[in-house]
Amino acid sequence: MKRTIGLTGNSGAGKSTVAEYLKELGAEVIDADQISREICDPGQAGYLAVRKAFGPEFFREDGALDRHKLGAHVFADHAELMRLNGILHPLVLEEVRRRRRESEKDTVVIDCALLVDAGLSRDADEIWLVRAGDAQKLERIRSRDGIDETHAGNRLKSQSREEELLAHADVVLVNDGTLEQLRKQVEEYFYGKNGL
Template sequence: MLRIGLTGGIGSGKSTVAGLLAERGAVVVDADRIAREVVEPGTPGLAAIVDAFGESVLAADGSLDRPALASVVFTDPAARARLDAIVHPLVRERSVQLIAAASPDAVLVNDVPLLVETGQAGTYDLVLVVQADLETRLARLVERGTSREDAHARIAAQATDEERRAAADVVLDNSGTLEQLAEQVDRFWQEHVEPARG
């Protein structure tokens, strides 16, 4: 099994790269998707978040009110650390289950937004970093409904581009078009994945 750690700052286009890799046959384990799954209504994860932050982080339907929680944790490092201590172990546990279910000869892509921040780079055969210039990332986040101020705060809360590049085996630049990104993914697959698979 070839294990690839895929990461990039918020708004860099990491999910797009994960999709392109899946089209080429990779098994993608998406930490963001799992992070949403482990805090769905009725889960121990959501109960722990409510215990830590109060009912104000719940929406009217009993689900997690992500913007309300984000407004607390992205401006308070101690609050973010409390949230991470709840969610990260649950995400790791579920990831282990999904990885165990993959074929032994799979190309396994772990899509991990905080791969560098959590010190996981050394656990992969290859670390693939997606980057895009700051203005492109901000525009993407604003397009998704995030205020420019919140977008800046979220970017500032993550590792820097330099820190991610230092952990990377390969860096993809997603400041251009989807076609340009797809060409880079093709090149990565041909130069790194196919030789590793023998």
Template structure:
């Protein structure tokens, strides 16, 4: 099994890259999706978050009110660290479960937004970084996701810098251009990943 860490700044286009990799045959372990699962109503994760941040972070239907929680943690690094200390171990356990189910020959791609920030690169056989300039990220967040420029800049500032991400990359996908330039790059990355997986699985 080849364990790949996939990361990129907000608005860099990481979701599109992971979608393409899955279409080629990768097994995706999506940290964001798992992070949502572990705080669904009735989970110990949600109970812990409410205990720490209060019932004001719940919506009327009992689900986590993400914007309300986001407003608290994105403005305060200590509160963000507290939230991460609850959620990350739960995400790690679920990720390991999915990995075990993937099989020995799989290319398992872990989609990890905060890979650089949390020093997780050593956990993977190699790291793929989806790269875009800060100007491109900002444009996508405002134009495609409807964020205010202030909110978009705050989200970007809360993440690692572009230079910090590139420093941990084994392979880089340049997603500064239009989508049609992305697919050939991701296909080339997939060829490299499958070649490495085959070498890793070959007998000595």
């Protein structure tokens, strides 16, 4: 029987690093953020819907979606973020579920920061939450995305509070130490505590 892990955590917590470790352990990782980017490529359903809803000012001269400009806009205005999510979430959910069904791996990981908000938590057998301190998350977001502290802070504020995510979590990985410590936690839960 296929095991499905729902992997979540706020931006900058280290979720992508955990996903990489799980991939190394043989799991198939379905990255909801990557799918969201793919469906917003020119000509795709998300691209067309976002252009219709938000207008051409969020698109570059070459026609591509200006993700930084749209991100700055929606993360500063909760209503606009909800509007964007209402457009993209159903498309992302459909593709995540298709890939999960078609996977030939024993373990599938749904990597999604908005796992609970988007309704994908219902597709998981167990939910893994990656946590880190706010200062660490802010610094990781800033260095990863090349954005200022205000934009990074808005991104964090727009996501579910960790206390809310904790209520759904079966496994909590604390990423405030070394990468080796994080890897050890991943292996322990992958093989041990929730045993395969």
